[in-house]
Amino acid sequence: MSGPAKFRNNVKISERHGAGEWTIERVALALLMPLGVWIASTGFTLSDAGYEGVLAWFASPLNAGLLIVTTVAFFTFVSLAWKVIIEDYIHAPVAKTLAIGGLNLVFLTLAAVSVFLIVRLALGSAPLPAGIGA
Amino acid sequence: MSSSPLPGDASNDPAADRTGRFVRQPNGRVRPLSPHLQIWRWHVTMTASILFRVTIGAISVGAVIAIGWLAAVAFGPDAFATARTFATSPFGLFIGFGLTVVLFSFVLNGSRHLFNDTGNGLTLKSANLLSNIAVWGPIPLAVLFWVVLFATGRVSL
Numbered sequence: 001m002s003g004p005a006k007f008r009n010n011v012k013i014s015e016r017h018g019a020g021e022w023t024i025e026r027v028a029l030a031l032l033m034p035l036g037v038w039i040a041s042t043g044f045t046l047s048d049a050g051y052e053g054v055l056a057w058f059a060s061p062l063n064a065g066l067l068i069v070t071t072v073a074f075f076t077f078v079s080l081a082w083k084v085i086i087e088d089y090i091h092a093p094v095a096k097t098l099a100i101g102g103l104n105l106v107f108l109t110l111a112a113v114s115v116f117l118i119v120r121l122a123l124g125s126a127p128l129p130a131g132i133g134a
Numbered sequence: 135m136s137s138s139p140l141p142g143d144a145s146n147d148p149a150a151d152r153t154g155r156f157v158r159q160p161n162g163r164v165r166p167l168s169p170h171l172q173i174w175r176w177h178v179t180m181t182a183s184i185l186f187r188v189t190i191g192a193i194s195v196g197a198v199i200a201i202g203w204l205a206a207v208a209f210g211p212d213a214f215a216t217a218r219t220f221a222t223s224p225f226g227l228f229i230g231f232g233l234t235v236v237l238f239s240f241v242l243n244g245s246r247h248l249f250n251d252t253g254n255g256l257t258l259k260s261a262n263l264l265s266n267i268a269v270w271g272p273i274p275l276a277v278l279f280w281v282v283l284f285a286t287g288r289v290s291l
Contacts, residue, residue: 026248026251029244029247029248030248032240032241032244033241033244033245033248036237036240036241036244037241039237040234040237040238040241040279043234044279044282044283044288047283047288047289048287048288048289051207051211051214051215054207054214055207058207074197075197078190078193078194078197081190082190082194085187085190090160091159091160091161092160092161093161110197110198110201113201113205114201114204117201117204117205117207117208118204120208121204121207121208127208127209127210127211127213128205128208128209128210129209
């Protein structure tokens with residue numbers, strides 16, 4: 001499966017990618033802490049903003065950029081968090097693989113759709129379905 | 135950690151066991167039953183841990199709602215007006231309140247988790263304090279958030 005066991009501070013280092021996933025999950029969560037507060041403050045400012053006000057908010061590259069970072073960090077985190085939860089409760093190999101794979105597919109789709117919509121709004125594109133349909 | 139069973143303890147051999155300590159896992163393997171809810175005294179740290187998983191589930195649903203709003207903005211003024219009518223209805227405000235509870239719960243409980251992950255705050259006293267903040271903190275924060283929303287006239291019933 002792998003080479004001889006490696007140690008750091010007399011603790012065996014993860015043989016495969018488990019420790020890397022653990023670290024990525026923490027980094028994503030750490031990013032989401034300040035971004036979560038920013039989302040709350042954004043919700044507060046946009047709560048009484050009309051359509052034009054919301055468009056003006058998205059037109060700022062800082063807002064759109066931070067929202068894309070939030071989206072990517074969020075779906076990275078929930079994908080790994082759901083994997084941990086599923087591995088704790090679903091033990092049948094096929095069901096486990098299907099559940100993790102299926103959820104990852106859903107999260108990947110949601111992340112892609114979000115980034116697509118944010119970029120469109122940031123660029124001031126005409127309202128949908130212009131460009132993809134009618 | 136003692137490795138040998140104490141006198142009077144049940145056998146560790148699943149075949150000889152008559153105490154029901156072994157269970158067949160869904161994958162077919164026979165494993166000892168772990169100490170569980172009725173054996174460990176309930177503790178607020180357990181509530182905080184479970185609530186974080188619940189929060190992750192709830193915020194996943196919240197993200198879908200947020201993307202729905204994003205789509206409403208992207209689909210133009212009419213879709214935006216429909217979404218706004220729903221969001222400002224009593225049921226919409228109820229959902230909105232729930233979403234703020236979930237968001238604050240995510241931030242507070244996530245911070246607790248990250249702090250504990252660095253090996254800090256794990257004494258009985260600080261673990262209890264951090265867990266209590268993570269469990270109860272979101273409610274006053276969300277109430278305060280909505281009180282200010284109503285007081286500043288941004289939202290009204």
